Amino acid sequence: MAERRALYRNPTTGQVTEVADGDILIGGGGSVLIQVEVDFGFASGNEGDIARTTVTGETWVSPTSVIVCNPFAGPTPDHSGDEVIAEGLVAYAENLVTGVGFDVVAYAPSGTWGRYFINVIGQ
Numbered sequence: 868m869a870e871r872r873a874l875y876r877n878p879t880t881g882q883v884t885e886v887a888d889g890d891i892l893i894g895g896g897g898s899v900l901i902q903v904e905v906d907f908g909f910a911s912g913n914e915g916d917i918a919r920t921t922v923t924g925e926t927w928v929s930p931t932s933v934i935v936c937n938p939f940a941g942p943t944p945d946h947s948g949d950e951v952i953a954e955g956l957v958a959y960a961e962n963l964v965t966g967v968g969f970d971v972v973a974y975a976p977s978g979t980w981g982r983y984f985i986n987v988i989g990q
Contacts, residue, residue, distance in 0.1 A: 898990045899927055902939060905958075905973040906982045916978045923968040927989065934960035934989040936971055945981030958985045 905918035928934075936958035941948045958973040971985050 898988055899925070901925075901987045901989075902984050903971050903987060904943075904982050904984055905971060907973075907975060907979050909980060916975050918973045918975075918983070919970055921968065921970050922987070925968045925989075926966050928963055928968055929965050930963070932963060932969075932989055934963070934969060934987060936960055936973075937986050937988075938973065939984035939986050941984070943981070943983050946983065951983060954979050954983075956983060960987065960989075 901922070903920050903922055905920050907915055907918045938951055938954075938956040938958055940951050943951065946954075954975050955977070956973055956975050956979075958971060960969045960971055962970040971987060973983060973985055
């Protein structure tokens with residue numbers, strides 16, 4: 868899996884700073900941005916229409932967290948940015964576990980293969 872990047876946006880100043888993965892200030896009202904990788908399998912026959920990855924170490928997750936997932940429309944280890952858009956990928960978060968994390972699920976309506984990045988914004 869690709870290394871995850873975490874950013875914290877201060878809601879008062881708007882300043883964005885990079886933080887250690889999962890090291891988010893609780894109760895600050897800011898947003899968290901991470902990028903995760905999902906893998907639909909190999910082009911030689913193991914491809915599919917659903918890919919899932921579990922995100923852990925996210926102590927900011929609570930029962931009232933709002934988590935928005937969007938495919939990253941840029942190059943990945945397996946695809947160009949144009950291919951990402953053409954696939955029509957959609958992504959969402961499910962299985963929130965307070966203080967731990969959640970699952971990111973990506974769906975490719977026509978099926979696909981390979982790895983994609985999903986941008987996740989949460990608070």
